[in-house]
Amino acid sequence: MKTQPEGRAVMLGKFITENKATVRAAAKYFGISKSTVHKDVSERLRTDDPELYAKVKDILEINKQERHIRGGLATKRKYEAMTCHKKGRFYR
Template sequence: MKGIVEKRAVELGEYIVLHKATVRAAAKKFGVSKSTVHKDVTKRLEQIDRQLYKKVQKVLQVNKAQRHIRGGLATKAKYERLNQQKV
């Protein structure tokens, strides 16, 4: 069982770096929870592959910095859809 968790952590890390994916996108792709992805790439990966861990952290920092922008755009799109439906 231990090897499976470690392998998953590495696969998640590689996926996030390769696709510049969010935790949510990685969770959906691998069929696990966001909490599992977060724990795998922040706690477990640091012990398994330090270089990959650093790359993942860079991607996650960019995603975190852009989160408020994506949220605002999603809200804007929602209200534009609602206005279109009324007309």
């Protein structure tokens, strides 16, 4: 994605608000790093579009509060896939 940082920040902000996406999801969708997404929506967007920045900030705060739940569910799925339910043994 070769875009000017200002335009990219607004595009990322709109994507996050429309999809209630995480920084990781936005980075994957646009093919850029998580740190670039974070810098764009936390610094550049603040000056480019303060109203959109406030919305994105609220969504990212919710994502931050829920991240431990998503991590626990991912770990649960991982170990359920590795376990043979009949014998309780782990297989890879």
